[in-house]
Amino acid sequence: MKFDRELISNGNPMEAVVGFSRAVRVGPFISIGGTAPVGADGKTVGVGDVAAQTRQCIEIIKAALEQAGSGLHDVVRTRVILTDIDNWNAAIDVRKEYFKEVRPVDTIMAIDRFVNLEWLVELEADAVISGWGE
Secondary structure, three states, X not given: OOOOEEEEOOOXXXXXXXXXXXXXXXXXXXXXXXXOOEOXXXXXXXXXXXXXXXXXXXHHHHHHHHHOOOOHHHEEEEEEEEOOHHHHXXXXXXXXXXXXXXXXXXXXXXXXXXXXXXXXXXXXXXXXXXXXXX
């Protein structure tokens, strides 16, 4: 069985420069890479506020999933990547608002920094479209 590969873009000019997509869908599988807390104006949302940044990341992920014909209900894995592990609770409290019923597997980790020093968090997600191919 061969699946088509669909590239999902949100118009970020860096996609073409760096060579990445917001998400990639192959059959029922959707992968969404590191999603930063960036607004439509290209500026960081919620500078200094990990909860606001987490919410922005999830909203971007939600829009990408919907563009791919899916939604948050199909998420099977999330990764919460923080610059300060002490912020994990604030980030997870927001994540819980979106995924409490879906309960995807999760990884929480910390790194030294992101490309933009204003970013406190990035999220990644993987989804499998339920009922696909039936």
